[in-house]
Amino acid sequence: MQASKKGADKHEATIVKRGGGKHHDDEHGGAWKVAFADFCMALMALFLVLWLIAARDAQQVKTIVRDNTASGLLEGTGGKPEIKSSPAGSLIERFQLPKSNGGAEGPAAGARANTSTTRTKYESPSELAALAHQLERMSVDAGLASNLATVITPDGLRVMLHDTDRQGMFVRGSPLPTARFAKLLRAMAPLFENMENQMLIVGHTDSVQYTNAGPTSYSNWSLSVNRALAARAELLVGGMRGESILQLVGMADRAPIDAAHPDASVNRRIELLILTSRQSAGMKAMFGTPAATEPLTQDASTSRTDDPALKELRSQMAKKP
Secondary structure (H helix, E strand, C coil): CHHHHHHHHHCCCCCCCCCCCCCHHHHCCCHHHHHHHHHHHHHHHHHHHHHHHHHHHHHHHHHHHHHHCCCCCCCCCCCCCCCECCCCCCCCCCCCCCCCCCCCCCHHHHHHHHHCCCCECCCCHHHHHHHHHHHHHHHHHCCCHHHEEEEEECCEEEEEEECCCCCCCECCCCCCECHHHHHHHHHHHHHHHCECCCEEEEEECCCCCECCCCCCCCCHHHHHHHHHHHHHHHHHHHCCCHHHEEEEEECCCCCCCCCCCCCCHHHCEEEEEEECHHHHHHHHHHHCCCCCCCCCCCCCCCCCCCCHHHHHHHHHHHHCC
16 A cells, blocks of 8 residues: 555656746736837927027027127227127118106107206307316216326317226127216207207227128127217207207227227227317318309310209100100
8 A cells, every 4th residue: 555655756747837927017017108108208398499499599698699799799898899790771770769667858858958047158268168178077076087088179078988898888899888888978968058059979990800701790880880889879869959969980800099099998999079150160061062163174164953944844844745
């Protein structure tokens, strides 16, 4: 009996039961993969939206910089050379008149002019010197005493508002005036409003040229004109009449104060030339309708464009078939 039992144990087989090979994750199926794909797609869409917004904001920043500055460099307080780039667009920028409740050029200014009783006329050297003294006191109050110089000339009072190595009148390479300079111009405006004289506004730059000096590129000519326009705008905001300005000129680097150092900071300036009545009348005659004409060749007759005989001749020629 025991022998047969031992034989049975000898022939027993060992059976190993294996699992079905299923993982724990198989119980959930593949739904999580679809949800993860949707999440990734949403993130991609969000990224694209943010990228488009950032690109638009960057373009707006570039447009603002281009419209308000003549180059990509800003001016520091030191005497850095005026290195500029060449922005796209018009050579002469449209300078927007600063917003203010008063001092605008228009019907209101005309009404104010009519209500004014008398205005001071500065003609003699002593009168011009008194005007210069008032402007110098204003520059001291504005903290820009070293930036102002006045010279009495036969044509009138020459007021030079120039840069120094420590203080500039404009943002470097830009027609944007600094806060101090704008405040000074607005403080001067009421004084100019009460004078009968007319003035010239002249913009000047140093000799440092733009890097892209093409014939259609933004240049020192453009910058000098735009700075003169900016000075005019601040004066009008301060309350000066528009009729007080006879001419506005940009001279680029053609008339440096320091000719030995054409890139000096003092050459970057705005000049206000307060004209005597004689000089003002002479300039009007120079650019107005000529009082007489002379023939370019001998024995040739000339006539003014408003001659009645010429008008009659034009009308007769227009009637011919």
